[in-house]
Amino acid sequence: MKQRAVVVLPPLLCGAAFLALWELFVVTRHIKPFLLPKPSAIWGQFHGNFHLVRSSTRVTGTNALIGLLLGVAAGVVVALAASRFRILRELISPLATSVAAIPIIVLVAIFNNLFSITSEVPRRLMVALVVFFIVFLNVAKGLEQTDPTHVELLHSYGATNADIIRKVRIPNALAYLFVALRQAAPLAVVTAFVSEYFGGTQNGLGARITQSIASSRDAAGWAYVLAACLLGLAFFVLAIAIEHITTPWRARQANEFSSIPTTRR
Amino acid sequence: MWRRAPDMDNRDRRVGDTRMRDAARRTLMFIAALALAAAAWEIYKAVGPDNGGDLLGMHVLPKAENRAMPHIWEMLSRFRHAEVRGSHRTIFDSVASGAWYSFRIALAGLALGTAIGFGLAVFMARFRIVERGLLPWLVVSQTVPLIALAPLVESWGGRLHIGAFTWQPWMSAAIIAAFLAFFPMAVGALRGLSSPPPASVELMASYAAPWRSTLWKLRLPAAVPFLLPAFRLAANAAVVGTVVAEISTGLRGGIGRLVLEYMREATGDPAKVYTAVLGASVMGLAMAALVASTEKLVMRNRRAGAVA
C-alpha cells in the first residue's frame, strides 16, 4: 500500500500545485480569458457543455479506436508475413523507416479528396496508417530479436520453423507489441483530432476547439482540450491495462511511469 | 603480446565489401518498393470505381477518377508548371521555398526542445522526487492538442518587446515544435543519465567526486548512446510539430499552409496537392539525414553498434 502511495502521491501533489498556481496567476495578474482562462472557468464550461463535449469526444474517439484496431491488426499481420518472407521484409523495412521520418499527417489532405466530403474514412485511415507503422516496426523487431539460446533449445527438440515461431518468436514479439501499443494509443487520439484540421465534417473534438477559439469562447475551447487530454489518457491507460492482464510477468518492466531502474546518488 | 591475427586485415576488407553490398541492396529494395507502390496506384486507377465504392457494405474505396487520383506522371510534371495561372513562379519554387522555411523552423524547435528536454532530464536525475512528480505529467502533456497552444503562444509572443525585437509568427510554430520535441529527449536523456553500472558510480564515490563531476565525467558520456535515438525521435517530432502548427495557425510561408491551400484547390487542380505533400516528405527526410550524420560524427570514437 505504501509502495503505491509513493508512486501516486508525488504526481498528484505536483498536479494539484500546478492547478492552484494557474488559478492564482490568472486571478492576480488579471489575465484576459482569451489568453488563458482560469481552471475553474474551464471546469464550468466542461460541466455546462457536457453533452456537446461528450458527443464530440465520441466522434473523435470512435475514429481513433477504429484506426487503432485496424492499424494494430495490419501491423501484426504484415510483421508476421515479413518475418516469414524475407523479400517482403526487405521491401517494407526501408519504406517504413523513411516514413518514420516524414510528417505523414499531411496525407490527410490527399485522403480528403479521395473520399466524399462527409466521410470519416480519411481520419480513420490516417490513424490506421500512423499506428500501422509503429506496430509494424516494433513487432518486426520483436520477431527478429529472439534470444538465440531459446532458438537453439527448440532446434535441439527437433522443432520445425513453425514451432519456433509459435513458441518463441511470438511470445517475445508480444512484449514489443505492447511497447508499440503504449505509444500508438495516445497517438491515435492526437492523430484523430489533428486530422480534423484539414476540413471535412466538423463535429469532432479538433474541429470544436478551432470553432470555440475562433468565436472567442475560450474557456469552452479549453474544455474540449481537457476532453481531448482525458481521451488520450484513457487510451493510454487502456493499453497498459491490456498489457498487465495478458502478460503479468512484464508488470515489473520499466515503462514511462515506473522509476527508471538504475543508479542514483 | 596482443597481436592482430594474420588474416584480420583481409577480414576487415571482406567485411567492408559486404557492407557496401548490403547498402546497395537496401537502396535497390527501396526503389523497388516505391516502384511497386506507384504501380499499385496506377492499377487501382485503372480498375477502381470512379466515384468510390463499397467494400463489405462500407463505403471505403477511394475515388479513382482523375480529379481525385491523378496519374503519377501528372503529379511529377506539375512541378514544372506555374503555381497560379499567369504567374512566373513554378510549383517547384513555391514548394521548395516553403519546405526550406519549415525546415528552419523545425530546426529551431528541435534546438529549443532538445535543450529543455535535456535540462529537465538532468534536473530529474538529480532529484528523484522531481522525477516521480513530473514524469507522468510529461507523458500526459504529449496528448494536449497543439492547436490550443498555438493562439496562446502567438498572443504571448505579440506582447514581447525587448528593445527592437518583436515576436515573429514563425516563432510560435517553433515553440510548438519544441513542445513536441522535448519529451522524447527528456525520457531518453533520463534513461541515459541513469544508465552507468553501480560499480562506476561507486568508483566516483570512492574518489569523493561531487555530483557535478560525476555528471560531467560519467553520466553524460554514458548517456550518449541513449541520447542519439532520442534525438532522432525528437527531430521527427519537431518536423511534425512544425507542420501541424503551420496548419493550425495558417502560418504564411511554410509547407503546411501550402498543403492546405493546394488541398482546397484540388477540384480544379488535382495534382497540386501532391507536390506539396512531396515537399513535406523531402523536408522530413532532410531532417533525418541531418540527424544521421550527427550520429555518425558523435559515435566515431565508440564501438560500432553501441547505440542503445
Added chain:
Amino acid sequence: MSTTNDSPAVEVLGATMTFNRGRANEVVALDPITLTVNAGELVALIGPSGCGKSTLLRLIANLIEPTAGTVRVNGKAASQARLDGDYGMAFQQAGLFEWRTVTRNIELPLELKGWDRTRRRERASEMLDLVRLGDFADHHPWELSGGMQQRVAIARALSFAPKLLLMDEPFGALDEMTREHMQGELGQIRAKTASSIVFVTHSIPEAVFLANRVVVMSARPGQIAAIIDITLGQRDELTREDPAFFAHVTSVREALRGLPASHGAGVDDR
C-alpha cells in the same frame, strides 16, 4: 594527510551493518566485526554468498556507514581517508569508461584531484609501465582483453599512489589461466609499490596464493569465522605445486565448512 608509518592500514572495531533498520525487511549484514590490516599486508576475505565480505569492503571504503562501531583507515576516520584519497578500488567488472582511451581512464582520479595535464600524463605513463601495457596507451577498452582491462583498472586504482588497495573479486570474470597470470602480476605490483591490500574473493586457491592472512567469513549474520596465517614466503609459479600450498588450501576449505583446522599452518580461530 598525516599518517604514522606504523599505524595499521585498516582498523575495523566492532563494526556492524544493518540494512533497512526498523522495517519489515531488516537484514543484519554484519555482526560486530573486528579486524586489523597491517601496513604492507594482503588480507583476503573469503566466504559463502551473503557473508558480508563485499559489505565489509564497502565499509572500509566509506561507501556505506556502519550502523555501529568504527572504521579507521590510515590512522584516520574512513570518511576522511576517502576524501584524502588514501585508497584505490578495483571491481569485478573493470569498469573502464568506454569513451576514454586507456591513458585517459587512468587519469580519471587524477583529474578529479586537480592534477595538471603534464603531471597526469607522466603518472599515467608510469602506471602503464608498471602493469606492462605501455604499448596500449591510446587504445580503447573494447580493444583489450578482459585481463588487460583489469590491469588498466589496477593501474587506475594505483595512479594516485594510495597506500591501500581495496579489491572486490577483480579477477572473478576472467578464465582460470588468465586469473593465475593476474595473480602473479598483482604480486609483482605489490612488491614495487608496497601497498596494503584487502582482497575479496570466491576462490580458495586465489586467497591462499595472494594473502598473508585469509579471513574466513560465515553468513547470516556475517561474521569472522577464522583467520588463517599463510606462511608460504615468496610466491611464484612453483608455489601452486608446493605441498604446503595444498595444506593451506585445505585449512581454508575446512574453515569454510566449519570444522576446526587441524594442521599446524598457523590457524587462528575467532
